[in-house]
Amino acid sequence: MVPSGHLATAPPAAPAGSREISTITLCELSPDATWRRPVLLDRELIVLTTGGHGYAEVDFRALPCRPGTLLRIRPGQVLRCALPQLDATVVRWHPEALHGLDVDADDVPAWVQLAGEDEDAVINEVSQLTVDSRRHRGTPSGRSLLRHQLTVLLLRLSMLRSGNWRASRPEEVAFRRFCREVELGYQQSRRVEDYADRLGCSVRTLTRACLAVTGRSAKQVLDERVALQASRLLAATDEPVARIGRQLGFTEPTNFGRFFTREVGVSPGAFRAARDQRGRAPVVRPRSPVDARTAAHHA
Template structure:
């Protein structure tokens, strides 16, 4: 066991893409030495800050970080750290790594500042997982060990901070169902009617639920999700703008340009040109269910 309060050195570089669970340094995730660009994540992350001070931009939201700050970052989000001297250990895993295990990653808060016994316990578990991922990740027993260690870590984090539990209102349940369907279908359709049909309810019901939970209509929630994905791809990839538009269901580049400019306030080209500047500009984003519905 690692002494309480001390973190074992993380693996300095990325490991094979076939590994389900591993650890790395925060610096090893950077697309360049100065974190001038966002990185589009293909795995789930727990980021535990161990030294320095700075900000982590998650989907263009600047989150202050200092030793003990812990972030949960999801597959498909974009990440950048500014200034680049923030040190952190990163636990990474593919979603299938937790298949069949009794843990819900959504119960882990997106950001928490650890302290006291909670911080010591999390540091110990992250450090032990780091050691074991280096020594045992290539064996069947080692992979099973890492899966259970990650489960314990996530279960512990799901209790931080304590949150009052209450039964969700009908509008919240409808919004959560709508949100899940949007995640599955936003690249194919931006018609609220299509989602209402899938959920077996009326457009009015969806709009009323979205207004109650987020203060925005169902159409606004849907368009914000498309604009967020467009912003991620423009910021973190070199895909041609027209191709990004086609991926999101726009057959004509001009239609995509008008949509993006309306939602974000600048054209796709201007947004991409400014992507290496700190804070790429205002971005309207949908709130995830845990934030939107409250708890």
């Protein structure tokens, strides 16, 4: 059990050095072998399924997994393997571990089922990284080796996405800029006007961009991001509901309760109660439309 008021997170951050990049097993990610509740992650992850069949829930979305399935999970997301039927190797790292290298981990797809030569290459690279992270821990040359091995892995995975990636339309560029600003400011403001001012555009421009990419307005996208963060904290921590509301900019608990119920369909208390059930918790609409389309396509 996690003490009240403490986060149910992955193991503590590794010290600086070669352990900035490490590999562990899937079961080592959760302090509870039964995955009774989601784990709020504090590092970048690549999860490569090596055995079993089942589902991994990333931000309350169930993703099918079998040997060769690869997940890309970001810090701040929540992960739960409600039915522990999967074996997987987890590559984890701190964002600063790749500083100065020409790679963008955000180009890696959130879900991909590897096959053929791609699967062989990724398995070989993950296996070698696993061996080297154990053999060469704590040496400057080992640290450099792991950084470059991870860079090669991420570049290879990003090429899987680029093969089907379209040139960005102006609406997609505007939408991504809006999402970046939302990530920085959603705890302080839920007014689209504030983000339009920061980006130097009109509310209409942001709304048109969001509708083109997601089918939802800019205000809906913003509110869904706030609801997702609330859901993460309710599911993965023991923070009081009122405190979570204050963290997200709600001065009154009743306002937070109404907002959450409107967005998710259940009250904060009911959502939290559902986390300990064997079935999946109520699903929150995903934050990233691109990742949502990927998951839906392969589910």
